[in-house]
Each structure stands twice: as C-alpha cells, then as structure tokens.
Amino acid sequence: xxxxxxxxxxxxxxxxxxxxxKLYEDLAERYTKDSETLLSFSxxxxxxxxxxxxxxxxxxxxxxxxxxxFKINPDEYMLExxxxxxxxxxxxxxxxxxxxxxxxxxxxDAAEQSQSLxxxxxxxxxxxxxxxxxxxxKLVLLLHKEG
Amino acid sequence: xxILEEPIKEVLELKNYINGEWVExxxxxxxxxxxxxxxxxxxxxxxxxxxxxxxxxxxxxxxxPDWRRTTPLARVRCLxxxxxxxxENFEELSRVQTMEHGKTIDESRGETRRGIEMVExxxxxxxxxxxxxxxxxxxxxxxxxxYQPLGAFCHIAPFNFPFMVPLWFSPxxxxxxxxxxxxxxxxxxxxxxxxxxLIDEAGFPPGVYNLVNGGAEAASxxxxxxxxxxxxxxxxxxxxxDVVYKKCGETGKRSIVQASAKNFLTVMPDANIEATIxxxxxxxxxxxxxxxxxxxxxxxxxxxxxxxNRVLNAFVDAASRIRVGYGLDESIQxxxxxxxxxxxxxxxxxxxxxxxxxxxxxxGRKPQITGDxxxxxxxxxxxxxDVTPDMxxxxxxxxxxxxxxxRVEDLDEAIKITNASKYGNAASIFTSSGKAAREFQYRIExxxxxxxxxxVAPMAFFPFSGMKDSFLGVLHGxxxxxxxxxTESKVVIQRWF
Numbered sequence: 001x002x003x004x005x006x007x008x009x010x011x012x013x014x015x016x017x018x019x020x021x022k023l024y025e026d027l028a029e030r031y032t033k034d035s036e037t038l039l040s041f042s043x044x045x046x047x048x049x050x051x052x053x054x055x056x057x058x059x060x061x062x063x064x065x066x067x068x069x070f071k072i073n074p075d076e077y078m079l080e081x082x083x084x085x086x087x088x089x090x091x092x093x094x095x096x097x098x099x100x101x102x103x104x105x106x107x108x109d110a111a112e113q114s115q116s117l118x119x120x121x122x123x124x125x126x127x128x129x130x131x132x133x134x135x136x137x138k139l140v141l142l143l144h145k146e147g
Numbered sequence: 148x149x150i151l152e153e154p155i156k157e158v159l160e161l162k163n164y165i166n167g168e169w170v171e172x173x174x175x176x177x178x179x180x181x182x183x184x185x186x187x188x189x190x191x192x193x194x195x196x197x198x199x200x201x202x203x204x205x206x207x208x209x210x211x212p213d214w215r216r217t218t219p220l221a222r223v224r225c226l227x228x229x230x231x232x233x234x235e236n237f238e239e240l241s242r243v244q245t246m247e248h249g250k251t252i253d254e255s256r257g258e259t260r261r262g263i264e265m266v267e268x269x270x271x272x273x274x275x276x277x278x279x280x281x282x283x284x285x286x287x288x289x290x291x292x293x294y295q296p297l298g299a300f301c302h303i304a305p306f307n308f309p310f311m312v313p314l315w316f317s318p319x320x321x322x323x324x325x326x327x328x329x330x331x332x333x334x335x336x337x338x339x340x341x342x343x344x345l346i347d348e349a350g351f352p353p354g355v356y357n358l359v360n361g362g363a364e365a366a367s368x369x370x371x372x373x374x375x376x377x378x379x380x381x382x383x384x385x386x387x388x389d390v391v392y393k394k395c396g397e398t399g400k401r402s403i404v405q406a407s408a409k410n411f412l413t414v415m416p417d418a419n420i421e422a423t424i425x426x427x428x429x430x431x432x433x434x435x436x437x438x439x440x441x442x443x444x445x446x447x448x449x450x451x452x453x454x455x456n457r458v459l460n461a462f463v464d465a466a467s468r469i470r471v472g473y474g475l476d477e478s479i480q481x482x483x484x485x486x487x488x489x490x491x492x493x494x495x496x497x498x499x500x501x502x503x504x505x506x507x508x509x510x511g512r513k514p515q516i517t518g519d520x521x522x523x524x525x526x527x528x529x530x531x532x533d534v535t536p537d538m539x540x541x542x543x544x545x546x547x548x549x550x551x552x553x554r555v556e557d558l559d560e561a562i563k564i565t566n567a568s569k570y571g572n573a574a575s576i577f578t579s580s581g582k583a584a585r586e587f588q589y590r591i592e593x594x595x596x597x598x599x600x601x602x603v604a605p606m607a608f609f610p611f612s613g614m615k616d617s618f619l620g621v622l623h624g625x626x627x628x629x630x631x632x633x634t635e636s637k638v639v640i641q642r643w644f
Contacts, residue, residue, distance in 0.1 A: 001478065004470070007253045008477040057237060061261050062433060063604040066253035067480040068425040068465070117425055 002073055006066040006118060009110055010056050012074055013125075014049050016103055021045035023081040023099065031089045034142055041135060048128050055124040069114040077106040093143045100136045104129050150518075151475040154239045155246055159190035161336060163199055163360055164343045166206035167353025172199055172360065178333055183249040183483040183524040184473035190247070192336050195361040200330075200368040203357040207299035207326040208374040210354025215296050215324040217352075222322055223270045229318075229349040230266045233259070233342075240341055244310050245474040247335040249482040249524065250434050252474055255310075261604070262314040262342075265625065268607040269318035275630050276323055288642045294634035296324030297401075298376035301369040303391070304331050305381045306485055307437045307546075310338035315611060316379040316403070319629035321355065325376070328357045330365050334485060370394045377401040377632070379624065381439075383544075384570075384616045392619040403632060404619035405611065407544045408439040408572030411565040412601065413587065414458055415558065415578035416449035423577045423599070424461050427550075430575070430601030432469055432481050432528050436548040437489065439617070440573045440595065440602050444534065444541055445552045446561045455554055459532070463509050466528040466550070472517035479517060483524035484547060490524055493547030497529055500540040500551070505531040511548060536564050544570070558583055566592045571614030573603045594618060 003009050021042040028038035060066055079099050083092055111125035161180075162169045172193030180190035214222070233240065237259055244255040280291030300320045302313050313329050320327045331339035343358045359365060370378050370391055377400050380391045384406035395402035412430060414423060430442035447458050474482035484490045494512055501507055511527035526548055534541050534551040541551055555561050565574050575597030576587040584598045594612030597603035605611050610623035622632040 003478070004480060005251065005253050005477060007251075007256070011477055057256065057260070059260070060253060060257045061604065062254055062257040062438070063600070063602040064257065065425040065429045065601070066257060067251060067433060067469075068428045116422060 002071055004068060004070050006056065006060060006064075006069055006114075006121065009070050009072055010052060012072070013052055013106070013110070016077065016079060016106060017045040017049045019079055019081045020099060020103060023079075023083070023096065026083050027092055027096065030083065031092065037138065037142070044131070044135070048131070052121075052124050052128065055120045059119040059121060064119060065117040069117040070110060071113060072106070072110060077102050079103070090143060090146045093139055093146065097136060097139050097143070100132050100139065104132045104136070107132070149477070150473065151242060151252060151477065153246060153475065154242045155189045155337070158188055159337065159340075161190055161192045161340055161360055163193075163195055163203065164347065164356075164358040165199070165203045166210075166357070167347070170199070172196070174199070180247055180335065180337060182246050183485050184520050186521045186523050190337050192333055192360050194333065195359050195365055197364075197368055200359050200361065200365045201372070203328045203359040204299060204301075204369065204372050204374050206354035207328050207357050210352060211296075211298050211326045214326055214352060214355045217324070219273045219276060219322070219324070222324065223272050225349050225351050226266050226270045226318060226322060229346060230263060230270065232345040232348055233263045233266065236341070236345060237263075240310060240338065242475060243341055244338050245482070247337045248306070248309055248485050250474050251479050251482050252477060254434055254482075255474065258308055258311045261607070262311040264607040265311075265314040266318045268626070269322040272322035272630070275627070276634065278636075284640070288640060290638065290640045293637045293639065294323070294630070295637055296633065297635055299326045299328065299374055300377045300379065300633065301328040301330065301375050302379045303366045303369065303382065304329060304339065306332035306334040307434065307439075309335040310342060312381050313339060313342075315381075315624040316629065317356070319625075320633045321351070323630060323633040325633050326355050326357075328359060328369060328375070330359055330361055330369060333360065333362045336360055367394075370400075371398060373398065375400060379403045381405045383407050387619055388616070401632065402620055403622065403624050405439065405613055405624060406617050406619065407570060408441075408613075408617050409443050409542065409544050409568050409570045410441060410573040410575075410593075411444045411446055411561075411568065412442045412575045413446045413448060413558070413561040413565070413577065415576065415580065415583055416451060416454050417579045417583075418458075418577040419579060420458055420461055423458075424465050426577070426599070426601035427462055428465055428469065431550040432466065432548045433602065435481055435484055435526070437485060437546050438602075440604055442575070442601060443545065443549070443551065445550050446564060447552060447554050448556070448558060448561055450556055459508075459552065462550075463530050466530055467509055469528050470517050471514055471525055471527055473520055476518060481528070481548065484526060485524070487523055489547060490526060493526060493529075493545055493549060496540055496543070496545045496547070496549060500531050500534070500538065500549075503538045503540070504533070505538055505540060505551065506533045508532045508552075536567060542568070558586060562587065562590050566590070569615060570617045572617035573597065575600055575603060594623075
C-alpha cells in the first residue's frame with residue numbers, strides 16, 4: 001500500500017535505518033577485520049533516526065501538508081538484510097552497497113515528493129542521502145581492498 | 148501499517164484543578180467522552196456546579212497579587228519547565244488528541260507543536276513586556292510607560308483543537324503576571340487535563356492556573372463574574388457575538404472573540420497545479436474540515452475549460468482517494484468528525500446544496516472506512532460544483548469535509564465573491580504571478596491571507612488575525628497582540644525637585 005502521510009514515511013524511514021543497522025552489526029560480528037567501520041555505520045543509522053525524528057517533530061504543524069505529501073511505494077525500497085550463511089565477505093559488502101543504493105533512492109524520492117510541502121523534513125532526507133553516498137564510497141573501497 | 152498504541156487504557160474520571168489541587172466535582176451531571184473513531188467511552192467529565200466555578204475564580208483572583216509580584220524571570224522559568232515537560236510528553240499528548248477528537252496523528256502532532264510554540268514565545272516576556280520612555284518631555288520632566296497585568300483571565304475553549312487553542316492565550320496571560328481559569332470543551336477535555344497535569348508539575352504556585360470542567364452554564368458564570376478581568380473565547384460567531392462579546396461589554400471586561408469562518412481559496416490559471424493540490428486537500432479536508440482556517444469555497448479562475456477541468460479532475464480524484472479511518476493508524480489521511488451532531492450538520496448542508504441546485508460531484512455521505520470501525524462519526528470528502536454565491540453552502544460555515552467550487556472569469560470577480568462573505572478569517576490565492584498575489588493581498592478583506600498556502604495559520608509570534616464576523620475585539624490572540632491584551636498601559640510622568 002502506498003505511503004502518503006508524513007507519519008508513516010517517518011516510521012518507514014526508521015524501519016529502514018534499523019534493519020540496515022542490524023545488517024551492519026551482523027557483518028561486524030562475522031567479518032571482524034572491518035568491524036569498527038561497520039559498527040560505525042550502524043551507529044550512524046541510529047543517529048539518522050534521531051535526526052529525522054527531531055526535524056519531523058520540530059516542524060510538523062497543521063499548516064503543512066503532512067497527510068498528502070508522499071506517494072511512496074514501500075515495495076520498491078524493501079531491503080534484503082539477511083546474510084547468507086555461506087556468503088563471502090565481498091558478497092556481503094555487495095549486499096550492503098545494494099542496500100545503501102535503495103535507501104539513497106528512498107530518501108531522494110521522499111525529499112523530492114515533499115519538497116516545499118514539509119518544511120525542513122525534505123532537507124533532512126537529502127542530508128541523510130548525501131551521508132549515505134559517502135558511506136557507499138567507503139563500502140566500495142572496502143570491496144576493492146577485498147579484491 | 149500498525150495502529151499506534153492508545154495512551155488511554157481505562158475510562159478516566161476527570162476532575163477540576165482548583166488552587167493547585169485536583170478536586171472531584173460534586174455535580175451529578177456527568178458526560179461521557181467517546182472516542183469518535185471507535186465509539187468507546189474513554190472518560191467521564193463533570194459539568195461543574197456554580198460553587199466549583201466560583202471556587203476556581205476565587206483561587207485565580209487570590210493568587211494574582213503574589214503572582215504579579217513574582218519577577219518576570221521567575222514566571223518564565225515555570226514556562227521553561229512546562230516547555231520541557233511538554234516535549235517529554237509530546238507523543239502521549241498527541242495521541243490523546245486523536246483519541247478524543249478524531250484527528251490524524253500527523254494533525255495531532257502538529258497541534259502539539261503549535262501549542263508548545265506558544266509557550267516558547269511567551270518565555271520571551273522579560274523582553275516582550277518592556278515598556279518605553281522618553282526623557283525631557285519638558286525640561287527636567289521624563290515620561291515612561293509600564294505594562295502591568297490586570298488580574299484573573301479565563302478561556303472558554305472550542306472542541307476542534309482541544310490542546311492548542313487554550314495555549315493561544317494562557318502562556319501569555321501567565322507570563323505577563325495574570326492568573327488563569329480554563330474551561331475546556333465538554334466534548335474533548337482530556338487534552339487540557341493532561342496539559343494541566345504538566346502545569347502542576349512545572350511548579351506554578353497554587354491558584355495561578357485553574358481548570359474547571361463544564362458547559363454553557365460554567366461559561367456564563369466565568370463571563371459574568373466580576374472577578375474575571377477578561378475573557379478569551381474561540382467558537383461560533385452566534386455565541387461569540389450574542390453572548391460573550393455582549394456580556395463582556397456589559398460587565399466592562401476586555402475580550403478576544405475568535406469566531407466562525409467561511410474561507411475562500413482562489414486558484415489562478417497560472418497556478419502550479421501539482422503543488423497546489425496537496426495544499427487544497429490539507430485545507431479542505433485536514434482536521435476533517437473542522438477548523439476556522441479550513442478552505443470551504445474553491446474559486447477557479449479563467450475562461451479556459453481545459454484549465455478548469457484539469458484543476459477539478461485532479462482535486463476530485465485526489466479527494467476521492469483520501470484514506471479515512473482511525474487517526475492512530477499512521478496511514479489515515481482524514482479522521483472522523485468529532486461528534487454525531489457534526490455529522491448530521493454536514494449531511495444537512497449537503498442536502499441543502501443539492502436542493503439549491505449545486506452539482507454533487509463527490510458524495511461523502513456513505514463513508515468508506517479503512518479498518519473495522521463503526522461508521523457513526525465518519526464521512527468521506529464531498530465536493531460540489533457550480534456553486535453560486537447565493538447558495539447556503541457558499542455562505543454558511545459547514546465545519547466539515549465539504550468543498551464548494553465556483554468558477555469565475557477573473558481575479559476581480561474572485562475577490563468580490565470572497566469579500567461578499569460576512570466572515571473574514573482566511574483567504575488564499577494560488578498563483579505564480581506576483582502582481583495577482585499583490586492585488587489579492589491588498590484588496591481581500593480577511594485577517595489571514597495565504598499566497599500559495601492552504602492553511603494560513605499564523606505562528607505564535609504573529610497575531611491570529613481575523614476580520615468582520617470572524618473576530619470581535621481589538622487585539623487578537625498570540626504574539627504582541629496577546630501581550631497587549633493581557634496588560635494595561637500605565638504612563639508615568641515624573642519630575643524631581
């Protein structure tokens with residue numbers, strides 16, 4: 001079902017961040033050589049949730065189009081966060097890159113749809129998307145290191 | 148999407164808050180507070196006796212001298228504590244509003260945020276309440292002006308924003324050194340009870356803030372009581388004009404009466420339709436149309452049939468897809484009406500619209516509801532076309548999710564139709580032309596004007612304006628107007644020998 005309201009999009013973003021964080025915790029446990037980096041991604045996910053909720057709760061008013069700001073199909077952004085038991089580290093990193101690409105797309109789409117309708121919320125979405133671009137680069141570097 | 152957890156788990160027995168104590172009412176007249184979505188009783192509210200209302204007024208009056216002497220800094224420290232408590236309890240306060248009023252969770256959170264902003268602005272009182280002076284008005288003689296509080300004020304609250312509207316006034320009254328009695332709407336008083344619990348926790352001295360439950364009788368006692376210095380009221384023009392404003396005049400009280408509305412939204416041929424539609428939906432159907440800033444009449448300007456049809460089709464299509472249900476379901480875009488009476492009133496207007504010849508393009512009387520809830524208080528969005536200015540649905544406040552569309556040839560005609568309304572609360576124009584926007588802003592007879600804005604809700608640091616039959620009084624709620632309303636100007640001329 002399409003997500004239309006600000007409340008459900010914020011909740012959806014939270015779920016994406018939480019399941020992403022879980023994936024990085026699993027990766028860190030399994031592939032210990034980069035555990036510090038991977039755990040920092042997980043911590044950053046939790047910070048993103050705080051940041052987005054802070055912005056949403058700070059600007060939401062009845063004057064904003066909170067009920068009609070989005071047309072998000074959640075199926076397009078569903079994440080695969082289960083790790084195959086036999087996955088090599090490079091496969092797991094590729095999975096993480098794919099996940100980040102989906103999340104970037106989600107934040108970018110949500111920002112575009114709510115542009116000029118939800119005050120600072122789309123700006124917060126864009127900021128998280130930019131941070132994730134940086135993270136994606138870091139993941140690609142880890143992949144190269146892995147060969 | 149999951150339904151958010153309900154914060155009210157059992158039926159609450161509501162009490163009055165008088166002189167810093169929660170006091171059980173002796174009244175045997177008790178009303179049930181029903182969740183309009185689920186139709187479950189969530190609280191019982193007493194219609195307080197005359198003695199109880201008088202006790203609240205007495206407490207406020209007696210607390211005034213000490214509170215007035217409390218320094219502005221000390222007074223706003225109580226408000227700072229209150230602000231922190233409001234933030235800590237933000238989500239619970241919001242969900243309570245949805246449970247007792249029916250609005251969606253986004254709308255309730257918006258209401259909570261707006262309420263908190265009032266407290267935030269009022270904490271600036273040490274600066275905002277400063278007077279002014281001029282030395283040497285004559286040689287060796289200086290003159291200065293001081294703003295002083297007046298005494299005990301009261302607020303008679305409406306049902307449509309059960310948390311926020313009393314906060315348009317009370318933080319400013321308290322910060323300026325006045326004391327306060329609030330009478331919540333008997334339809335949805337729980338939000339004010341929760342707010343008062345936090346006010347109690349914030350450490351305001353006993354009697355400075357009081358809450359008394361009740362209906363019209365309690366309101367009359369408050370309005371007529373000689374120990375009340377001023378009345379703030381938000382409700383219908385009929386009651387505001389014939390009862391509140393009149394009685395305040397007779398008893399020499401100052402008053403702010405914010406009343407009914409019939410708001411016109413004009414869409415120009417150069418409007419950005421894609422961006423305008425969400426604003427229109429929010430305006431006409433947000434809060435299920437139960438707000439004095441809601442859009443009621445949509446005027447589409449221009450001779451171009453294609454443009455008219457594009458706006459009409461986009462609006463009607465989107466309105467027909469609004470998800471209606473229980474506001475604690477995050478996916479819901481429109482909640483129920485607050486009461487069965489409200490539903491009946493709206494249906495009555497829809498029938499009148501049909502009878503008077505308007506074209507019923509979208510009929511919301513047989514609601515499609517998301518979730519398994521009784522349809523008692525639900526309506527879907529209704530849209531009328533071919534509405535003419537003489538029709539009842541164009542003139543009278545419906546206070547529900549009904550949009551009436553009128554087509555005109557040019558901006559001049561749109562402004563004339565808007566200005567013909569006896570109300571003057573809000574009006575908006577959607578355009579990409581600065582010239583048209585300026586013309587609209589200049590000529591429109593409304594207190595709150597929107598340019599590409601659907602709900603023209605002034606921020607806490609601006610007055611909530613209103614004109615004609617939408618407002619009675621001189622000074623408005625919020626902002627500097629509120630500070631002037633809650634204070635008297637005292638001029639001192641001094642010379643030293």
